[in-house]
Amino acid sequence: MAAKPALRRRVLNISSKQFSTSTRSRAGIAAPEINFKNPTEAGGSDGEAPLFYARLVPDSPSYFTAQPVFTDDLLSLQNLLQRYASLPVVKPGEAPRVAWQTLAEYRNIVGEPVKATKYQRILEILHRLNHIHPSLMPAEVTSTLNQYKREVNPFKNTAKSPFIDEWGKALGVGRRKTSTARAWVVEGTGEILINGKTLAQTFGRVHDRESAVWALKATGRIDKYNVWALVSGGGTTGQAEAMTLAVAKALLAHEPDLKPALRRAGCITRDPRKVERKKPGKRKARKMPAWVKR
Amino acid sequence: MASSGCWKCLARPSGSLTSQLALRTPGVSAAFSTTTARAALPIKAKKPSQARPALKAKGSKTLRIKKKAPAKPSGKPPMPGERKAMRKRIVLSNTNALEVPMMDFNEHMVADPTMAGKVVALPGEVVDSLRAVEAFKVNQGWGLFRKPALLLREESAVLGQKMVAAEKNKEAVRLVIDGERGSGKSLMLLHALSAAFLRGWIVLSIPEAQDLCNASTEYAPLPGTNPTIYTQNVYTANFLAQIQKSNSVLQTLHVTKSHNLPIPLPEKTTLARLCELGARDPDISWPIFQAFWAEITGPARPPVLFTLDSLSFTMGLSAYRSASYELIHAHDLALVQHFVTYLSGEKPLPNGGAILGATSRSHAPVSASLELALKQALEKQQHGEIMTKKDPYGKKYDTRAEDKLKSVEVLKLKGLSKVEARGLMEYWAQSGLLRSRVDERLVTEKWALAGNGIVGEIERGVLRMRI
Numbered sequence: 001m002a003a004k005p006a007l008r009r010r011v012l013n014i015s016s017k018q019f020s021t022s023t024r025s026r027a028g029i030a031a032p033e034i035n036f037k038n039p040t041e042a043g044g045s046d047g048e049a050p051l052f053y054a055r056l057v058p059d060s061p062s063y064f065t066a067q068p069v070f071t072d073d074l075l076s077l078q079n080l081l082q083r084y085a086s087l088p089v090v091k092p093g094e095a096p097r098v099a100w101q102t103l104a105e106y107r108n109i110v111g112e113p114v115k116a117t118k119y120q121r122i123l124e125i126l127h128r129l130n131h132i133h134p135s136l137m138p139a140e141v142t143s144t145l146n147q148y149k150r151e152v153n154p155f156k157n158t159a160k161s162p163f164i165d166e167w168g169k170a171l172g173v174g175r176r177k178t179s180t181a182r183a184w185v186v187e188g189t190g191e192i193l194i195n196g197k198t199l200a201q202t203f204g205r206v207h208d209r210e211s212a213v214w215a216l217k218a219t220g221r222i223d224k225y226n227v228w229a230l231v232s233g234g235g236t237t238g239q240a241e242a243m244t245l246a247v248a249k250a251l252l253a254h255e256p257d258l259k260p261a262l263r264r265a266g267c268i269t270r271d272p273r274k275v276e277r278k279k280p281g282k283r284k285a286r287k288m289p290a291w292v293k294r
Numbered sequence: 295m296a297s298s299g300c301w302k303c304l305a306r307p308s309g310s311l312t313s314q315l316a317l318r319t320p321g322v323s324a325a326f327s328t329t330t331a332r333a334a335l336p337i338k339a340k341k342p343s344q345a346r347p348a349l350k351a352k353g354s355k356t357l358r359i360k361k362k363a364p365a366k367p368s369g370k371p372p373m374p375g376e377r378k379a380m381r382k383r384i385v386l387s388n389t390n391a392l393e394v395p396m397m398d399f400n401e402h403m404v405a406d407p408t409m410a411g412k413v414v415a416l417p418g419e420v421v422d423s424l425r426a427v428e429a430f431k432v433n434q435g436w437g438l439f440r441k442p443a444l445l446l447r448e449e450s451a452v453l454g455q456k457m458v459a460a461e462k463n464k465e466a467v468r469l470v471i472d473g474e475r476g477s478g479k480s481l482m483l484l485h486a487l488s489a490a491f492l493r494g495w496i497v498l499s500i501p502e503a504q505d506l507c508n509a510s511t512e513y514a515p516l517p518g519t520n521p522t523i524y525t526q527n528v529y530t531a532n533f534l535a536q537i538q539k540s541n542s543v544l545q546t547l548h549v550t551k552s553h554n555l556p557i558p559l560p561e562k563t564t565l566a567r568l569c570e571l572g573a574r575d576p577d578i579s580w581p582i583f584q585a586f587w588a589e590i591t592g593p594a595r596p597p598v599l600f601t602l603d604s605l606s607f608t609m610g611l612s613a614y615r616s617a618s619y620e621l622i623h624a625h626d627l628a629l630v631q632h633f634v635t636y637l638s639g640e641k642p643l644p645n646g647g648a649i650l651g652a653t654s655r656s657h658a659p660v661s662a663s664l665e666l667a668l669k670q671a672l673e674k675q676q677h678g679e680i681m682t683k684k685d686p687y688g689k690k691y692d693t694r695a696e697d698k699l700k701s702v703e704v705l706k707l708k709g710l711s712k713v714e715a716r717g718l719m720e721y722w723a724q725s726g727l728l729r730s731r732v733d734e735r736l737v738t739e740k741w742a743l744a745g746n747g748i749v750g751e752i753e754r755g756v757l758r759m760r761i
Contacts, residue, residue, distance in 0.1 A: 189712075190738040191746055198709075200745025201474065206759050209743050223738030293357055 067112040074118075077125040077144070084141060089131040096134070097155040100126055100148050122148070162253035169228075170253030174245025176271055179234030181242035185250035188226030194243065195231055202231075208240035215248035218265035219258050225251070245270060384430045385437035386421065392726040393440050404489040405454035409446045411717035416442045419542070420491045426540035428501035429484045435753060439725050445718050445749075447478070449707055450485045457489060457648050461597050464646035468639055470605060470699075472668050473707030475655040476750020482707060483601050483652050490599035495647065496541055496590050498533075500602040500633065504658075505529065507624050509613035516580070516628060524614065525628040531572060531579040533629070534586070538569035543596060550592060553585040565589055580628060587632070591644055598647035602633050605651035609661035609695040625694050638698040651702075662690040667699035672706055709747025712737055718749070719756065727757055 058064070062071035101109070103119050126148050129141055164170045169186045192213060194202040203209045216222040227247055231239045248267035252259060262268050276285035283289055372380075397403075399414040416424070421442055430436055453469070460467045471479045483499075490497045505511065511529045515522045538544060544566035549559060556578045557571065565586060572582030590598055602608065608630045611621040624630050635641055636649045643649075653664070670680045684691065710718065716737045722728040730736060744751035 190742040192742055198745030198748070199743060200476075200748050200751045206743070206755060213742065217739060220735060222742055223735055291357065293355055 067110070067114055067118070069110040070112055070114050070118060070122075073110070074122055074125075077122060077129075080141060080144060081125050081129060084129070084132060084138060087136050087138075088133045089128075090133055092131070095131045098130055098145070099150040099153055099155060101150055105150070162249055164253050170250040172246040172248065172250030172253070174242045174247070174249060174270070176241040176245065177234045177238035177274060179231060179238035179242040181229055181231040181239065181246040183227055183229040183243060183246035183250050185225050185227050185247060185254065187224060187254070190223045190226065192227045192229075194227075194229045203236055203240055205236065208236050211237075211240040212243035213247065214244045214265065215251050215262060215267040218267065219251070219261050221251065221255075221258075225254070241271065382432060384425065384432060386425070386430065386442050388437055388439060390726075391438060391440045392724060394443070394721060394724040396443060396721070399444060399488060399492065401489070401492040403446065403454075404492065405451060405458045406446075407448065407451040407455075410448045410451060411446070411711070411713040413443050413445050413717055413721040416444060416488055417492075420488045423491045423497070423540040423542075424484065424487060427487065427497065427499040427536050429487050429499060431480060431501075434481070435757065438727060438757065443721065444481070444485060444488065445710075445714060445721075446485075447482075447710065447714055449705060450482060453482065453486060453705060454489055457486065457493075457599075460646045460648055461493065461495075462646075464597075464644065466636070466639065466643040466646065467648040467650070467703070468637055468701070469648065469650050469703045469705055470637075470668060470671075471650065471652040471705045471707065472672075473653075473655075474745075474748060476748050476754075477707040477709065478749045479652040479654070479707060480603055481749075482705070483603060483650060486599060486648065486650055487601060490597075490648070491540075493597075494543055495597045495599050496537075496543055496595070498537055498598065498600045499540075500533070500629070503602050503604040503607040503630070506627060506630055507607045507612040507614075509615075512576075513614055513627070515617075521626065522616065523626055523628050523631065524622060525580040527576040527579050530583050530629060531574075531576040534569040534579055534583060535573035537586070538566050538573060541566075544569065547589070547595065549585075549589055551585075551588060553581075553588065555581055555585055583629075593644070595645045597645050598643055599650070600633060600636060600647070601650040601652070603652045604654040604658050606653055606658045606661040606664050608634065609664045609699070610659060610692050623694060625698070634698045637702060639701055661692065661695060662688060663692045663695040664699060666691070667696065667702065668704050671699075671702060671704040675704065709745065710741070710749050710752070711747065712741055715741045715747055715749075715752060718752070722756060 060068055060072055062068045062075070065071045100123055103114070103116055106119055106122075107114050126145060129145060132138075132141060162170055162172065167186075169184045172183050172185065174181045174183070192199045194212065199209050199212060203212060210217065213222060213227070216225060216227070227250075229243060229246065231243060233239075234242070244267050248262050252262065259268065278285055281289075394413075397412070397414050398417050399420070400417075403409050403414060424430060424442075430442070436442055453471075456467045456469070459465075471482050473479050487497055487499060500506065506526065506529060511526050513524045513526050516525050545564055547565045549563045549565065549568060553559065557575075559568070559571075568582060568586055568589070572579045572586070589595070608624045610624060612624040612627060612630075614622040614627070616622050625634055633649070633651075636643065637651060653668070666682065666684055669682050673679065673681050716732065719728060719732045719737060719740065723730075723732050740752050740755050741747045743755050
């Protein structure tokens with residue numbers, strides 16, 4: 001039981017010497033034939049083809065259940081847990097965060113209509129096994145857990161914390177619509193240069209100017225930092241609002257405590273809206289062609 | 295009556311015939327006598343589309359919604375010239391604004407760098423003179439305050455020092471004021487004008503070069519000139535009137551030289567009277583202007599300030615046409631030529647003075663030669679050498695403009711410093727226009743939003759964009 005792979009075990013090692021194709025089709029559900037060879041000739045001769053027996057013996061005792069693979073999995077996990085239940089565990093919530101395979105993914109692998117409540121039983125055992133203390137985690141358990149893990153662990157993807165380099169400048173990157181802004185923020189006296197131009201030269205609209213430095217203005221830091229930024233792509237509104245995010249992120253490197261204030265000012269969340277694609281049969285994304293009589 | 299259908303088709307009369315008959319029936323059937331029918335106007339045959347509205351022309355499938363007729367303007371239209379008068383009206387005082395205690399601008403403040411950041415009031419007589427030379431412009435927001443006042447800047451002290459030195463050494467300051475849009479170029483000219491008025495200079499000012507070059511005033515070739523020079527007599531007459539009105543000094547100065555003028559000039563004529571004579575008759579305004587200039591550049595006269603705004607209009611072709619229908623170069627216009635000759639330094643000002651030009655960055659043609667000259671002059675002033683070379687393939691350069699701009703100085707205006715911005719905003723707060731507390735934070739915020747202190751943008755952000 002221990003050496004048996006939990007999942008992906010449906011393709012078995014089938015001898016290439018099988019003469020009948022029908023045996024091959026049965027391989028998935030049936031155990032290999034019992035060799036009733038004469039013990040005297042069992043040692044040397046292998047040139048003789050094995051005999052074909054009509055009666056098939058199931059590979060697993062759970063063959064006659066509704067979801068045999070699932071049942072096997074559950075039983076093997078229960079077995080595993082039973083064996084290692086005495087190992088010390090970490091406190092609840094301190095185990096490494098793992099994203100298990102979703103129900104849909106599991107169903108896809110086993111090829112059986114597993115119910116959510118049933119799968120939940122597997123997850124409970126996995127969760128318990130995951131709480132075994134990492135220093136004492138048996139290799140067997142680790143390999144079994146790995147089989148149930150999602151391909152990519154989303155919890156490993158953590159945001160990089162912004163930092164201030166040796167010259168005292170912090171870089172922040174912001175995006176909006178199709179614009180991208182990179183802002184380097186240093187302590188200073190409120191001078192702002194965007195693409196080598198002043199704020200007034202870059203943005204004709206006063207509203208856009210305010211958007212660009214909104215992170216500083218909303219927190220009352222406009223006279224305490226200098227900003228040097230590069231903006232590209234998109235139009236003026238996009239560029240100005242990309243600047244908002246970039247400046248806010250760079251400002252967070254200097255003053256991390258400003259995060260709640262900046263979130264209230266709307267400088268933390270990236271606006272995900274983009275131009276909606278055009279659809280066939282429509283003039284634009286949503287607009288229908290004009291009504292025509294007949 | 296001849297039928298419109300042919301005789302073979304009598305059995306099936308055409309549609310138009312039946313309709314005609316049907317329409318005429320009352321007249322035809324009622325009259326035993328034909329008189330009334332004859333006397334009455336013949337009934338017009340209706341168009342087939344009106345007679346049968348159900349039938350539509352073939353092929354028109356689209357939905358047609360009848361458009362509304364445009365609304366007719368109600369009320370009396372403004373009288374001729376009323377709109378322009380309204381547009382050009384300069385309001386210099388606002389009784390709703392609070393009175394601000396401040397010093398009057400005087401001749402000692404002109405070159406004083408310690409006054410930077412202070413707002414000073416313009417004295418009444420200077421305001422009158424400035425109004426006469428059209429130094430105040432419509433969009434400068436004079437109507438927001440109780441009385442006209444001026445912010446003294448570091449750059450204005452620099453310009454003032456140059457003017458004072460020129461007065462002392464009897465030299466000419468030849469300077470072009472440049473800077474981005476809203477950086478206070480025209481106000482710097484106004485500062486120079488008021489300084490000159492205060493120091494008793496003779497002031498000539500062309501408030502907008504556009505008026506000279508965009509073919510909106512009369513022009514005529516000057517006889518006996520080759521290449522032909524064109525005078526703008528009406529403009530020159532008006533110019534002389536402005537000079538006479540604005541310069542009170544001219545009342546005390548008398549004609550000393552003998553001039554070859556089309557009109558006899560009495561002995562002991564004052565220069566003010568001379569200007570008046572020129573202003574009265576546009577035909578002789580140009581010779582009188584020349585005589586006037588000869589007088590003021592004569593010995594023992596006060597220094598002269600000659601300014602021109604929107605310089606780039608004069609650095610290329612004007613909109614005027616010659617007799618052979620070619621565009622006239624702006625330097626062939628007599629008054630412009632006069633200005634650029636002195637700006638280039640070809641002729642000196644023997645009593646000292648200043649020739650100032652200011653560029654315009656909002657509504658003016660781009661003159662490649664002027665841009666290059668300004669850039670090179672600035673590099674020469676800052677680094678001692680010219681780094682920008684003329685584009686060898688550039689076709690937009692104007693050789694005549696280049697010649698004239700070779701040796702001019704540049705005064706590049708940048709944004710206000712924070713001290714100056716603070717002085718200005720405190721003045722606004724005292725006038726009751728800015729209702730918030732003027733502190734470091736507000737000043738820096740407005741200063742930064744205005745592109746590092748561009749004064750026009752500060753004004754826009756603080757006074758005009760109030761939500």
